[in-house]
Structure formats: C-alpha cells, structure tokens
Amino acid sequence: MTAKIEIRGLAKTFATGHAKVQALAGIDLDIEDNEFITFVGASGCGKSTLLRAIGGLEYVDGGSMLVSGHAVAGPGADRAMVFQHYSLYPWLSVTENIRWCRRLAVHTRDRTLADVDAASGRADALLNLMGLGHARDAYPNQLSGGMQQRVAIARALMPKPDILLMDEPFGALDAQTREVMHDLIRHVHKIEKTTIVFVTHDVEEAIYLGNRVVLMAPRPGRIAHIYDVPLPDQREQDMKHGHDFLALKKEILARIRETSGMKTDLDQLERLNLQTS
Ligand SMILES: Nc1ncnc2c1ncn2[C@@H]1O[C@H](COP(=O)(O)OP(=O)(O)O)[C@@H](O)[C@H]1O
Ligand SMILES: [Mg+2]
DSSP: OOOSEEEEEEEEEEEETTEEEEEEEEEEEEEOTTOEEEEEOSTTSSHHHHHHHHTTOSOOSEEEEEETTEEOOSOOTTEEEEOSSOOOOTTSOHHHHHHHHHHHHHHHTTOOHHHHHHHHHHHHHHHHHTTOGGGTTOOGGGSOHHHHHHHHHHHHHTTOOSEEEEESTTTTSOHHHHHHHHHHHHHHHHHHOOEEEEEOSOHHHHHHHOSEEEEEETTTTEEEEEEEOOSOSSOOGGGGGSHHHHHHHHHHHHHHHHHSSHHHHHHHHHHHHHHHO
C-alpha cells in the first residue's frame, strides 16, 4: 500500500531582494488515505507553503511529492482548498455558490443532463450535511462567519475531492463557533471519507481534530516531531479536559517555545546588552 501523499526531501526557498528564506527543508512525510492530519507550529515555519505545495499552488525547489502515486504538476480537482477567508461569490445565493464549480464543469466538459441532476442531488446532500438547509436561498452577506465557512466547505466538497486542504479555516471565528465547526468537520471527514490536511497555529485545535499532529519548526521550515493523538475517533468536547489531551497539549506547547527560536533571540539580546553595557 502506498501513501495517499508521499513527500520526500521537499525543499523551498523564497528570495526577496537579497534575503533568502528557507520556507521548507528536508520534509519527509507519508499521509495515508482517509487520514485527518493536522499541522501546527509557530508563525513562519512553512505550514502554508507546504499546504500550497500539496495543492499545486506553489512550486518547490527540491525533493518530490506524489499524490495518489502521481507527481503534483499544479492544482487538480482531486484536491480542494479552504482558506481562512471564505471567498464566496457575494452575488450568488448559498445554493448557487455550492453548485458553481460543478456548473463550470458542466459547461466545459459537455456533461449530460443526468450529470446535472446528480450534481443537484449532491448539492442538496451537502447543504444538509453542513446544516445549511434553511439558508439555501440566502446571500453570503446575510450569513454569520461560521455559516459562510460552512458554505465554503460545502463548495470545496462538491467535486468529491480525494483531499481537503484547510489553511487556518476557523481562524477568524469566535471560540463557540469554532467548537461547533470542529465537531462538524470531524463528522464531514467520517461521512465523506476524504483525506484532510489541516493547518492551524492553535495546539488545542490541532489535537482535537487530528489523528496525527505534525509539529513544524522555523528557520528552516521543517518537521520537528509527529505525534499520534491518543483519542478515539469519535471526539467529544469533554476530552479537551482529559489527562492525555492536556499532557499532549503541554508537551507540544513546550516544543513550540523551544523550536520557535524565541529563546535564542533572548540569549542574543542578553549578549548584546552585555556588550553595550
Ligand atoms: N511568497 C513569498 N515570498 C517570500 N517569502 C515568503 C512567501 N511566502 C512565504 N514566505 C516566507 O516563508 C516562510 C514560511 O511562510 P508560511 O508558509 O506562510 O508560514 P506559516 O504558514 O507557517 O506561518 C516565512 O518566513 C514567510 O515569510
Ligand atoms: Mg500560514
């Protein structure tokens, strides 16, 4: 059995003016089919760059990446992305937003009427799955942030992607709405059987959602550690207060502080102070 996503020695350097930033260096990782894997780490450690590379939105300089056994050569319908900002079409209703990509496919690939009917059925199923049934005719500006993000997720799921790539999708939502979205996205994962790659800077979110948590570290962007999450598949909010959960959270937070370079910066500052005083 080969992995759904196979990453070997992946590297990416950004050059801006004279400065070079090694956003990714020596990334090795296998992501299994139907996994829910989360990435966490300090700002600037390459999480978004890695996600964009998997999505085919970012060229890399070295290493290799296979998705379903094929080298990534750009974006594809097998991989859908959801970002923090919902990017819905404001002039389309909820239903129309969800059907949009499929409508394009109908026009461009000369689908039959039966395909269009099937798409309508899927749009309805996704509306129900995401709890949007009562809002189907509403427009994005009439919806709360959480509801808009549900629409964005439904739209991403419409073409039945193998892989859902999510970059801090709940970062702009309030704490209570986030909890609801956490349980919803776990449910979506179970029903739709997609592989989910989820980036966040929130350690609690990473543990609650993931079956594995990948901790990344900056300068150069790399994998510092991979944790198996000791929780059953059926997650409950109460688990956040459990011993195993809290122990893992503490461990990851300590590792982030250790690897984020904050300590080294402080050391350097101290040395500078000594030299100038
Ligand atoms: N388009 C870009 N041009 C120049 N530098 C970039 C670009 N995108 C990201 N970087 C740099 O690469 C590093 C990793 O960025 P990113 O993947 O966005 O990190 P994260 O998502 O973990 O915060 C950062 O130092 C960032 O400044
Ligand atoms: Mg980012």
